[in-house]
Amino acid sequence: MTEFTKDLETLKPLLLKLLNEQIPGAIKEMAEQILNRITAQQILSQENGPIQNLLLTLPLNLGSTQTDLTLQWSGRKTKDGKIDPNYCRVLFYLELERLKEMVIDMQVQNRIIKVTVINGYGAVLEEAADQYLDLLRENLEKMDYKLSGVSFVNPVNGKKRDKGLKSVPFSETGPYSGVDIRI
Structure with a gap:
């Protein structure tokens, strides 16, 4: 991830330099879009006290469909500054042609x-996934993880069930505050 951040830091000045030159409108628009994506990723990938958040959005071509693949890692930091693989959360978001929104x-x-x-x-x-769950469980055990379960939720049913709960977008959660207590 450090190398990725360094690449973004070197790519961003090059894009800014490109935008200051006389270039065709289509290239300028594309460079601005890339620059905006880089800036957004830098803003959303932040350290917040002992919690670290990393956001990665990549353009993806699936056949004739162009979409974005978004990954978000959140978790406490280890002593060397990485996300602790024992306690973390990974969100994966993809818009597919036939299955639509997939989280x-x-x-x-x-x-x-x-x-x-x-x-x-x-x-x-x-x-469809039922036949692959045992394979998933076995492969996770090889990496010293245990699968407690896989659940499938329809977002429409989830909204009816969680009427009183309001989700707060990742970008609006604010700074980390509080105390971590280990018992």
Whole structure:
């Protein structure tokens, strides 16, 4: 991730230099879009006290469809400044042509993993994934992780169930405050 951050730091000045030159409108617009993406990733990937957040958005071509793949890692920092693989959360967001919005929420607590797949076709995905869950469980155990479960949630049903709960977007959570207590 350090190398990726360094690449962004060298790419951004080059894009700014390119924008100051006389270039065709299409190239200028594309350079501005790339510059805006880099700036957004730098703002959203932040250290917040003992919690570290990393956000990565990549353009992705799937056949004839162009979409973005977004990954967000959140977790406490280890002594060497990396995200602790024993206690973290990974969110994966992708817009697909037929399945539409797909969100995968992976929570890791003490090397025990819970996966939640949020999609409008949850029942279909659950049936299709059922044959692969044992393989997933075995491969995670090889890496010294334990799979506690995989659940499939339809976002429409989830909204009805969680009427009183309001989700706060990642960018609006504010600075970290509080006390971590280990018992």
